[in-house]
Amino acid sequence: xxxxxxxxxxxxxxxxxxxxxxxxxxxxxxxxxxxxxxxxxxxxxxxxxxxxxxxxxxxxxxxxxxxxxxxxxxxxxxxxxxxxxxxxxxxxxxxxxxxxxxxxxxxxxxxxxxxxxxxxxxxxxxxxxxxxxxxxxxxxxxxxxxxxxxxxxxxxxxxxxxxxxxxxxxxxxxxxxxxxxxxxxxxxxxxxxxxxxxxxxxxxxxxxxxxxxxxxxxxxx
Amino acid sequence: xxxxxxxxxxxxxxxxxxxxxxxxxxxxxxxxxxxxxxxxxxxxxxxxxxxxxxxxxxxxxxxxxxxxxxxxxxxxxxxxxxxxxxxxxxxxxxxxxxxxxxxxxxxxxxxxxxxxxxxxxxxxxxxxxxxxxxxxxxxxxxxxxxxxxxxxxxxxxxxxxxxxxxxxxxxxxxxxxxxxxxxxxxxxxxxxxxxxxxxxxxxxxxxxxxxxxxxxxxxxx
Numbered sequence: 001x002x003x004x005x006x007x008x009x010x011x012x013x014x015x016x017x018x019x020x021x022x023x024x025x026x027x028x029x030x031x032x033x034x035x036x037x038x039x040x041x042x043x044x045x046x047x048x049x050x051x052x053x054x055x056x057x058x059x060x061x062x063x064x065x066x067x068x069x070x071x072x073x074x075x076x077x078x079x080x081x082x083x084x085x086x087x088x089x090x091x092x093x094x095x096x097x098x099x100x101x102x103x104x105x106x107x108x109x110x111x112x113x114x115x116x117x118x119x120x121x122x123x124x125x126x127x128x129x130x131x132x133x134x135x136x137x138x139x140x141x142x143x144x145x146x147x148x149x150x151x152x153x154x155x156x157x158x159x160x161x162x163x164x165x166x167x168x169x170x171x172x173x174x175x176x177x178x179x180x181x182x183x184x185x186x187x188x189x190x191x192x193x194x195x196x197x198x199x200x201x202x203x204x205x206x207x208x209x210x211x212x213x214x215x216x217x218x219x220x221x
Numbered sequence: 222x223x224x225x226x227x228x229x230x231x232x233x234x235x236x237x238x239x240x241x242x243x244x245x246x247x248x249x250x251x252x253x254x255x256x257x258x259x260x261x262x263x264x265x266x267x268x269x270x271x272x273x274x275x276x277x278x279x280x281x282x283x284x285x286x287x288x289x290x291x292x293x294x295x296x297x298x299x300x301x302x303x304x305x306x307x308x309x310x311x312x313x314x315x316x317x318x319x320x321x322x323x324x325x326x327x328x329x330x331x332x333x334x335x336x337x338x339x340x341x342x343x344x345x346x347x348x349x350x351x352x353x354x355x356x357x358x359x360x361x362x363x364x365x366x367x368x369x370x371x372x373x374x375x376x377x378x379x380x381x382x383x384x385x386x387x388x389x390x391x392x393x394x395x396x397x398x399x400x401x402x403x404x405x406x407x408x409x410x411x412x413x414x415x416x417x418x419x420x421x422x423x424x425x426x427x428x429x430x431x432x433x434x435x436x437x438x439x440x441x442x
Contacts, residue, residue, distance in 0.1 A: 038260045039343050040364025069370050092344040122260050123313040142363030143261025149290050
């Protein structure tokens with residue numbers, strides 16, 4: 001019982017900071033997306049390619065969460081994305097306080113779309129509101145079509161799922177219709193994108209979706 | 222500070238039960254392996270193939286950890302492996318108490334090699350001793366060669382790393398020598414296996430290693 005109580009307290013404190021973050025994003029008209037997945041599903045590569053394809057009118061920035069190293073932030077910076085690296089030092093997820101601190105290092109006035117690339121973990125990050133407006137989960141074709149059923153908390157908490165690395169279809173044991181079906185069983189409202197960041201298939205639709213989200217956010221400012 | 226104290230207490234309680242589990246394994250001469258990885262690295266498929274290839278003299282059993290579903294336990298049972306499914310119901314790792322409870326449902330007298338297939342997560346499971354004798358981490362070629370540097374805690378805590386899905390080499394951005402180098406940088410004593418459960422490459426060496434571990438355990442009984 002004690003564990004549960006402590007966790008509840010941590011989550012309440014987190015939610016308060018998350019609400020502050022969200023209010024800050026709203027005041028600047030920034031659309032914030034929390035991107036989550038297992039390690040190696042292709043989050044960083046997707047952001048590199050997304051940045052290339054987004055119209056210049058949308059300024060993208062990123063908060064990069066990792067247990068250790070600044071490898072991913074370096075990749076994003078090389079792709080021209082202003083990025084703040086957050087190292088959790090063993091922690092398995094980002095929390096709202098980490099985002100709050102990271103925001104001090106970003107030029108919010110000149111940001112239209114902020115991606116938070118969460119720590120690679122299909123479980124814990126879904127329990128922590130960061131102040132984002134949208135949650136998106138990425139599932140790589142190499143991981144197998146049963147994952148939404150096995151990790152339901154994550155897929156329930158998101159509004160969209162990206163099936164990444166579609167270039168590996170036919171090379172891995174992934175049944176595309178079973179994968180979509182299992183995701184929709186867990187969360188019937190899930191919007192599904194299928195794409196290959198490396199080969200480009202499906203990227204246009206994804207970028208169009210982001211443009212819509214940014215447009216909606218600006219309208220609602 | 223409070224969070225840390227509570228976590229320390231949980232870990233101490235866990236370590237006591239882990240020690241009991243280990244003593245129980247020792248009394249039966251059972252070799253217990255804690256197999257950890259990201260979701261979808263191929264743990265279950267490896268166990269299916271391992272069971273086919275192990276000599277009949279080694280009786281294998283498994284404890285299968287998942288957030289939800291009994292999909293993996295059903296696969297292992299179909300492969301002839303006596304298996305107990307543990308569902309964590311949202312929890313991101315197995316702990317020693319869960320293993321202790323699961324052991325009641327296994328025929329320990331007739332078990333030589335016990336695999337604990339941990340929850341798919343490259344972070345949290347490494348903090349919890351289950352009473353195992355050996356810890357092995359699996360990294361799929363699809364996940365990328367930078368993962369040992371990005372998730373050092375897991376790779377430091379293990380004595381062997383399996384690079385799985387080598388059939389995907391050349392189809393994914395994975396530099397084999399960089400992958401091994403990054404793993405050895407984090408843990409210079411790491412023994413490395415490269416294999417494809419699906420195509421069979423590297424499986425003989427892996428099975429030979431398991432036979433050695435079981436033999437050593439019996440000697441030390």
